[in-house]
Amino acid sequence: xxxxxxxxxxxxxxxxxxxxxxxxxxxxxxxxxxxxxxxxxxxxxxxxxxxxxxxxxxxxxxxxxxxxxxxxxxxxxxxxxxxxxxxxxxxxxxxxxxxxxxxxxxxxxxxxxxxxxxxxxxxxxxxxxxxxxxxxxxxxxxxxxxxxxxxxxxxxxxxxxxxxxxxxxxxxxxxxxxxxxxxxxxxxxxxxxxxxxxxxxxxxxxxxxxxxxxxxxxxxxxxxxxxxxxxxxxxxxxxxxxxxxxxxxxxxxxxxxxxxxxxxxxxxxxxxxxxxxxxxxxxxxxxxxxxxxxxxxxxxxxxxxxxxxxxxxxxxxxxxxxxxxxxxxxxxxxxxxxxxxxxxxxxxxxxxxxxxxxxxxxxxxxxxxxxxxxxxxxxxxxxxxxxxxxxxxx
Ligand code: PMP
Ligand code: GLU
Numbered sequence: 001x002x003x004x005x006x007x008x009x010x011x012x013x014x015x016x017x018x019x020x021x022x023x024x025x026x027x028x029x030x031x032x033x034x035x036x037x038x039x040x041x042x043x044x045x046x047x048x049x050x051x052x053x054x055x056x057x058x059x060x061x062x063x064x065x066x067x068x069x070x071x072x073x074x075x076x077x078x079x080x081x082x083x084x085x086x087x088x089x090x091x092x093x094x095x096x097x098x099x100x101x102x103x104x105x106x107x108x109x110x111x112x113x114x115x116x117x118x119x120x121x122x123x124x125x126x127x128x129x130x131x132x133x134x135x136x137x138x139x140x141x142x143x144x145x146x147x148x149x150x151x152x153x154x155x156x157x158x159x160x161x162x163x164x165x166x167x168x169x170x171x172x173x174x175x176x177x178x179x180x181x182x183x184x185x186x187x188x189x190x191x192x193x194x195x196x197x198x199x200x201x202x203x204x205x206x207x208x209x210x211x212x213x214x215x216x217x218x219x220x221x222x223x224x225x226x227x228x229x230x231x232x233x234x235x236x237x238x239x240x241x242x243x244x245x246x247x248x249x250x251x252x253x254x255x256x257x258x259x260x261x262x263x264x265x266x267x268x269x270x271x272x273x274x275x276x277x278x279x280x281x282x283x284x285x286x287x288x289x290x291x292x293x294x295x296x297x298x299x300x301x302x303x304x305x306x307x308x309x310x311x312x313x314x315x316x317x318x319x320x321x322x323x324x325x326x327x328x329x330x331x332x333x334x335x336x337x338x339x340x341x342x343x344x345x346x347x348x349x350x351x352x353x354x355x356x357x358x359x360x361x362x363x364x365x366x367x368x369x370x371x372x373x374x375x376x377x378x379x380x381x382x383x384x385x386x387x388x389x390x391x392x393x394x
Contacts, residue, residue, distance in 0.1 A: 011134060015126050015364030019348075023358035034385040036373045037358040039175060039323065041240040043292050049239060049281045056276035065269030068260040069096025069248065073275050076282040077248050084208065084286065085218045087231065089250035095259050098270045100206050100234035100247030101127060102263070104169075107202060107230055107249065108135035110258035116166035121152035122366035123325060125175045125204065129366065137166070141366045146327055149316050150177035150367075154188040161196055168193075171204035173211055176365045176372040177325045178300075178318020183217040190225050201229045206247070209238035209286055211320040212297045220250070227252055237321075238289055239281045244274040296322050299375040299382060306386040307373075310393065322376045325362065329369040336393060344368050355392040357385045 002009075019037035026033045044050075068074070074091035081087040097103040104127065112118070114136040120128055121142045129139045142160045144150045157168070168189075172181040181189075193199055203219040220229040234247030249259065269275075303324055307313045312330030331341050337354055341347050345361040348371050352358055362370030375382055 007134060012130055012364075014130075015360050019352075019358050019360050022352070026352075026356075031356055033352070033356050033358055034377070034381050034388070035358045036375065036377055036382075036385055037360050039237070039321075039374050039376060040242045041237060041292060041322070041376050042378060043240040043295075045240050045244070045277075046281075046289065048284065048288070049241070049277050052280035053273050053277035056273045061272045061276055063272065065272050065275060067264040067269045068256065069094070069269060070275050070279070073279050073282075076279045077250070080282045081231070081250055085205075085216070085221065085231075087218060087220055087226075087250060089231075090253075092253050093256055094248060094250055095256045095263070096246065096248045096270050096275065097259075097263060098247070098267055099236065099245040100204065100232050101131075102245075102267065103232050103234070103247045103249045103259070104128070104202070104204070105131050105135075106259035106262050107232070107255070108132055108137060109262050110255060111167060111200060112137035113166075115164060117162060117164040119157065119160050119165060119168040120366065121150075121156075121168075121170050123150060123174070123176050123362060123370065123372075124169065124366050125171050126360075126364045128169050132169070138164070140165070143367075146314060146316050149179045150174065150325070151179050151181060151185060152189070154192050157189055157192050161192075161199070165196070165199050167200045167202055169202040169204070171207065172216075173207035173318075173320025175207065175321050176323045176360075176362070176370075177316060178321045178323050179316065180211060180213065180215070180319040181217070182215065183221075186217055186219055187222065190219065190222050193228075194224065197228075199228070201225065202232060203229055204232045206232065206234045206237055207321040208233065209289065210293055210296055210322060212293070212300065213319045230255060235278050235281055238286070238292075239278075240289075240292065241274075241278070241281070244271070244277065246270055246274050246278045296375070299377075299379060300324075302379055303373065303375045303382050303386065306383065310386070310390050312393075322374060324373050324375065325365075325367070325370045326373070327369045328371055331393070344371050347371055351389055351392065355385070355388040357388055 230251040236242040314327040348361040360372040
């Protein structure tokens with residue numbers, strides 16, 4: 001008999017990871033699947049970072065690390081926050097985790113009591129909803145529109161706030177829409193929050209450097225938001241280091257201390273070799289990884305142009321990250337190749353089975369009219385994938 005806890009029974013499997021696993025499984029069966037489901041750079045970790053890791057192994061970095069991260073790494077993060085974001089965080093305001101994902105989980109666990117509401121502008125990154133729920137919080141989804149570039153307006157925020165609202169979580173650049181909040185747009189949200197001094201903001205900036213128009217702004221840069229903003233970042237995306245599992249936060253000391261307490265009971269400090277390598281990554285100028293950003297920018301133009309050539313794909317123009325999030329509701333209710341498509345999940349499955357292209361349903365991101373396509377893939381794969389999609393839908 002299944003004796004699992006209700007907590008786990010109510011937990012969804014990460015849709016991004018599930019789709020990647022399904023694509024892998026189909027490949028082992030011999031199917032030629034093009035994977036545009038996972039948000040993972042297809043580049044190798046740059047050599048200068050790999051060499052730092054090799055050096056760390058040879059220097060016998062092999063012991064448990066401080067739970068909140070090596071001091072040298074926290075110093076490098078503090079310097080990075082100042083250099084890239086004009087944010088002043090002392091090392092005591094910084095904690096390093098096993099990926100930004102663990103940082104998000106720590107934050108939910110230290111900030112939320114049962115029933116506390118967390119406002120999630122939709123579409124949101126797939127794991128926010130379940131991380132909040134696992135920690136007994138209540139996600140409150142705020143629908144946004146493609147016309148407004150999938151961004152939450154001040155009016156929408158105001159309308160979503162209740163006496164139970166504890167936090168707002170968002171990513172900018174956004175996974176999955178690629179939208180970037182400007183300073184003015186964030187200021188408008190911050191103005192609403194001035195009337196609600198007990199609401200905290202989680203600003204997930206993991207795609208900070210993958211920004212094609214420039215102009216990244218952090219909520220914590222506003223003096224009146226600094227104390228109640230938790231800035232989350234990591235190296236998975238900009239440095240092509242997904243498997244190294246290093247993320248970090250900058251926040252008020254009491255929040256950082258609490259996250260460290262939780263992490264100390266769950267995983268301890270993050271991996272020693274990865275931390276040493278990340279010191280080198282963060283100390284380098286962001287210009288060292290610009291070649292990847294330039295390539296993502298080219299791919300964005302390519303995929304937008306190709307998608308434009310298919311009937312029924314309505315897209316915004318993503319300014320950052322490496323996803324497009326087309327509205328495909330044009331196809332709902334239609335039967336193609338004997339398969340009836342009723343929603344985005346059906347559509348994404350149709351693409352997997354009939355076009356052999358893996359995408360992710362928008363339902364997992366709180367928007368059931370869209371699918372997410374990751375263009376962290378070669379230009380050849382992108383061209384071939386969109387050709388197959390077009391053919392399958394013809
Ligand atoms: N936040 C966002 C918006 C993401 O897309 C991801 C993707 N991995 C994460 C957090 C987690 O990143 P990681 O755990 O690899 O640092
Ligand atoms: N963040 C990536 C994505 O959205 C990686 C997968 C995951 O961590 O869920 O695809």
